[in-house]
Amino acid sequence: xxxxxxxxxxxxxxxxxxxxxxxxxxxxxxxxxxxxxxxxxxxxxxxxxxxxxxxxxxxxxxxxxxxxxxxxxxxxxxxxxxxxxxxxxxxxxxxxxxxxxxxxxxxxxxxxxxxxxxxxxxxxxxxxxxxxxxxxxxxxxxxxxxxxxxxxxxxxxxxxxxxxxxxxxxxxxxxxxxxxxxxxxxxxxxxxxxxxxxxxxxxxxxxxxxxxxxxxxxxxxxxxxxxxxxxxxxxxxxxxxxxxxxxxxxxxxxxxxxxxxxxxxxxxxxxxxxxxxxxxxxxxxxxxxxxxxxxxxxxxxxxxxxxxx
Amino acid sequence: xxxxxxxxxxxxxxxxxxxxxxxxxxxxxxxxxxxxxxxxxxxxxxxxxxxxxxxxxxxxxxxxxxxxxxxxxxxxxxxxxxxxxxxxxxxxxxxxxxxxxxxxxxxxxxxxxxxxxxxxxxxxxxxxxxxxxxxxxxxxxxxxxxxxxxxxxxxxxxxxxxxxxxxxxxxxxxxxxxxxxxxxxxxxxxxxxxxxxxxxxxxxxxxxxxxxxxxxxxxxxxxxxxxxxxxxxxxxxxxxxxxxxxxxxxxxxxxxxxxxxxxxxxxxxxxxxxxxxxxxxxxxxxxxxxxxxxxxxxxxxx
Numbered sequence: 001x002x003x004x005x006x007x008x009x010x011x012x013x014x015x016x017x018x019x020x021x022x023x024x025x026x027x028x029x030x031x032x033x034x035x036x037x038x039x040x041x042x043x044x045x046x047x048x049x050x051x052x053x054x055x056x057x058x059x060x061x062x063x064x065x066x067x068x069x070x071x072x073x074x075x076x077x078x079x080x081x082x083x084x085x086x087x088x089x090x091x092x093x094x095x096x097x098x099x100x101x102x103x104x105x106x107x108x109x110x111x112x113x114x115x116x117x118x119x120x121x122x123x124x125x126x127x128x129x130x131x132x133x134x135x136x137x138x139x140x141x142x143x144x145x146x147x148x149x150x151x152x153x154x155x156x157x158x159x160x161x162x163x164x165x166x167x168x169x170x171x172x173x174x175x176x177x178x179x180x181x182x183x184x185x186x187x188x189x190x191x192x193x194x195x196x197x198x199x200x201x202x203x204x205x206x207x208x209x210x211x212x213x214x215x216x217x218x219x220x221x222x223x224x225x226x227x228x229x230x231x232x233x234x235x236x237x238x239x240x241x242x243x244x245x246x247x248x249x250x251x252x253x254x255x256x257x258x259x260x261x262x263x264x265x266x267x268x269x270x271x272x273x274x275x276x277x278x279x280x281x282x283x284x285x286x287x288x289x290x291x292x293x294x295x296x297x298x299x300x301x302x303x304x305x306x307x308x309x
Numbered sequence: 310x311x312x313x314x315x316x317x318x319x320x321x322x323x324x325x326x327x328x329x330x331x332x333x334x335x336x337x338x339x340x341x342x343x344x345x346x347x348x349x350x351x352x353x354x355x356x357x358x359x360x361x362x363x364x365x366x367x368x369x370x371x372x373x374x375x376x377x378x379x380x381x382x383x384x385x386x387x388x389x390x391x392x393x394x395x396x397x398x399x400x401x402x403x404x405x406x407x408x409x410x411x412x413x414x415x416x417x418x419x420x421x422x423x424x425x426x427x428x429x430x431x432x433x434x435x436x437x438x439x440x441x442x443x444x445x446x447x448x449x450x451x452x453x454x455x456x457x458x459x460x461x462x463x464x465x466x467x468x469x470x471x472x473x474x475x476x477x478x479x480x481x482x483x484x485x486x487x488x489x490x491x492x493x494x495x496x497x498x499x500x501x502x503x504x505x506x507x508x509x510x511x512x513x514x515x516x517x518x519x520x521x522x523x524x525x526x527x528x529x530x531x532x533x534x535x536x537x538x539x540x541x542x543x544x545x546x547x548x549x550x551x552x553x554x555x556x557x558x559x560x561x562x563x564x565x566x567x568x569x570x571x572x573x574x575x576x577x578x579x580x581x582x583x584x585x586x587x588x589x590x591x592x593x594x595x596x597x598x599x600x601x602x603x604x605x606x607x608x609x610x611x
Contacts, residue, residue, distance in 0.1 A: 043399040047416070050396065051423050053482065057442050060450050064441070073448045077457075122325035125318050137326060144333050148542060148593060150566045151586040152336035154343060154573045159336055178332035181325060210317040239431035241546040242566070246574060258433035262550045265437040274448065278441070284434050292429050296422055303428060304491050 058285060064278040072274050087279040091264075097280045099253060100260030107169055107244075107256055108237045111176035115233050116226060118177065119184030124214055126185065127192035128200070138189065144182030150242060157246055167251035172244055176237050184229050187305065191225035192218065231295070231302030257284055340590075344583035354580065361584035371585065374556075374565045377473060378592065381480075381541035381564075386534050389481050393488035393533075394526075396424065398518055400489065401496040402504065421493065424486035432483070436550035439479045440466075443551075466553050469561035476547055476562055480540065488533050495529035496522060535600055542593050545570065565589045 064072055065087055066080035092098040126138045149156075156175065157166075165171030195218065203213045219226070241258045248254050255263070261284050268277035292299060344361055348354035365371050400417040427435065442450040443465040452462035465475040499522065507521050523530075545566035549555055555571065556563030565585055573582035 044415075047396060047399060047420050050392075050485070051420060054423055054427060054486070057438055057450060061438060061441065073446070077453060118325040118328065121321040125321045129314065129318050131315065131318050137322065140326075140334065141329065144329070146593075146597065147333075147337060147590065148539075148566075150543075150545060150569050151590045152333070152340045153569060153586065154579045154583050155336035155339035156332065157573070159332065159339075174328060175332050178328050181329050181333075185325070210313065211320075214321075235429060239433070239546075241431065241433040241549070242570070245549075246570075249574070258431045258546070261437050262433050265440060265550070274441075277437070281434065281438060281441075285430060285438075288429050289426070292426055296425070299429060300421075300425055300490050303487065304494065 058289075061278055061281050061285065065275065065282040067275055067278075069272060069274050072278070084275065087275045088283065090273070090276045091279040091283060095260075095264050095267075095276055095280055096252075096255075097257075097260060097264070097283050100255050100257045101283065103169070103254055104238060104257040107172050107176070108234060110169070111173040111180070111237055112230060112233050114173060114177045115180040115184055115237075116230055119181050119229070120188050120219065120222070120226065121214070122181070123185045123188035124192050124218060127189040128197075138185075141182050141185040144179075145186060149179060153242075153246060160247055167248055167254060169254060172247050172256075175243055175247060176240065179243075180233050180237065184233065187229050187232075188222070188225060191222055195221050227298060228302040228305040231299055232305065235299070235303065340583045340586050343580055344587045346580045348580045350577045350579055357580070361581050362588070364581065365584055365588060370560055370563060370568055371565075371588075373560045374563045374568050375592070377562065377564055378542060380473060381477065381544060382538055382596065384474075384477050385480055385484070385541045386537035388477070389484045389488055389537055390530065390533055392481065393485050393492055394523075394530075396420070396485070396489045397492035397496060398522060401493050402514075402517065402522065421486075421490060424489050426486065427483040428487045430483070432546040433550050435479060435483055436547050439475075439482075439551055443475060466551065467558055469558050472552060472558060472562045476544075476551055479547060479551065480544070484537065484540070491533060492526060492529060495526045499525050531600070535597070538596050538600060539593075542589065542596070565592075 060077075063080060066083050066085075068084060068087075071078075071081060122137075122141065126134060126141075160166050160171045160175065163171070165174065199217060199221065200213060203217045208217065239258065240256070241262070244256045244259050248256070248259070261280055264277055264280050268274055343354065345356060345358060346354035347357045347360070400420060430438075441448075443452075444450075445452060445462050445464050445467060447453050447456045447462075449462070451465075456462055464471070466472050503521055503525075504517060507517055512520065543566060544564045548562055548564050548567050549570070552562040556567045565588070569582045569585045569589070572578045572585065
């Protein structure tokens with residue numbers, strides 16, 4: 001499937017050739033230097049192949065978004081004959097991608113904000129205050145890391161239904177927040193523990209209340225940790241598919257982007273509007289590229305933070 | 310200790326705990342109870358004991374799904390970690406060394422940025438994207454080329470024995486970049502002197518990789534395996550969107566989350582769906598316990 005993963009370890013098998021004298025650096029050995037070149041050469045091919053495998057499907061989608069259906073079928077690999085912006089117009093209004101996009105933005109910004117607020121409050125108290133039941137509450141939160149969401153899908157549906165929150169954004173926001181709390185609390189509690197207590201004590205002496213201390217002293221100090229978790233939550237909640245599918249099934253005007261795009265892809269089959277689907281996909285992917293281009297360092301750090309810890 | 314501590318602690322904990330118990334803990338607790346009933350949503354649930362679990366044992370779709378989790382559990386981590394390790398090694402250690410400073414190959418930064426990008430996209434979006442890539446006629450990205458060359462189109466998602474692997478390929482496509490970055494972080498913390506010493510002794514890159522990088526990266530590999538294992542137990546979004554009629558053709562790609570969703574929200578068999586959920590819970594738990602046991606090994610201090 002992936003040829004580069006099965007590349008034979010040629011560099012070791014080949015007898016060392018005479019090193020290229022123009023190669024800079026090196027540790028003095030003749031052998032290793034040519035071996036480095038060969039290894040790097042093969043490596044470059046593999047890396048380039050994978051880069052192509054990642055980039056081409058996305059680029060191909062962007063190009064197809066400007067084509068019409070007959071072009072998509074007759075010449076899938078050429079540039080579009082003309083830039084058909086109307087495909088995007090059709091996707092944005094007729095297929096409601098605009099609506100779905102806006103819904104996703106609303107839901108994810110609300111739920112991430114709520115997750116960060118509640119998560120940091122709980123994490124702070126659990127990390128820095130001694131009280132009866134502290135460990136129990138902490139483990140209650142952390143145990144949530146081990147369970148998959150769909151184990152409780154049926155009861156969750158009825159809990160939300162009985163609260164009258166089915167087919168509402170409020171319900172989705174609350175559920176997203178609840179399911180994001182375990183990781184958020186786990187990560188932030190560890191982070192708050194590392195903050196020096198001298199600053200907090202100084203604040204206390206100056207007559208700072210507990211809440212003011214938290215919002216005005218500790219929160220700003222915890223900013224790097226908060227940003228990492230916020231990115232982690234934004235990307236995770238933006239990608240949610242199963243929860244909105246279950247919780248918003250009967251309210252099409254409230255659907256989020258993932259749901260909407262999946263639905264458009266089903267309908268594109270019936271209506272044969274492939275260019276509209278490609279345009280919808282482009283609208284869904286392009287903003288992520290822009291955001292990623294600007295924040296890629298923070299995003300990489302944020303997403304891997306849970307694993308590196 | 311300090312005055313006013315308890316009102317503050319309770320005030321700060323109340324909302325998060327209430328929300329968490331309502332939407333996470335309470336549903337989990339109920340799942341076990343519902344799984345012992347024949348509840349279908351309309352009349353009051355009747356207690357049926359372990360009937361649902363007995364029926365699970367004879368359910369072909371359930372066993373197919375379990376089997377697919379087995380395949381995913383082996384293939385997804387193995388393929389992803391192998392590719393990601395290879396790339397991470399190239400990007401961090403693959404280049405020339407100058408003055409003891411390990412260097413990656415030229416363009417390492419660019420590759421890392423590109424490889425990681427799919428991680429930012431939602432799985433459902435990627436699934437739709439690959440629906441187009443895999444299309445069985447000349448409008449598909451792959452078959453468009455094949456048919457131009459006069460080769461028979463490959464029915465990626467329709468052929469039962471190819472469909473699951475087509476889906477695994479997409480999961481690998483998305484995951485590799487994340488693990489390249491993860492392993493890169495691990496490799497960066499391995500001191501350069503170790504490599505230098507090994508190279509002095511005439512170690513080749515391949516020896517370096519197997520004798521130095523791999524053992525020192527063991528902890529990170531373990532984390533990667535657990536993460537990918539968790540992903541292998543989910544796979545709902547990709548199967549629901551990418552496969553032919555949700556887990557098809559004829560159940561060839563179905564996973565437990567798909568069967569739970571179908572039984573609950575299509576057939577309204579809430580009791581039965583919950584029993585599947587509980588079964589899945591124990592599968593996940595077994596996996597976690599096994600991983601911890603099997604990978605337990607002295608980590609190398611450095």
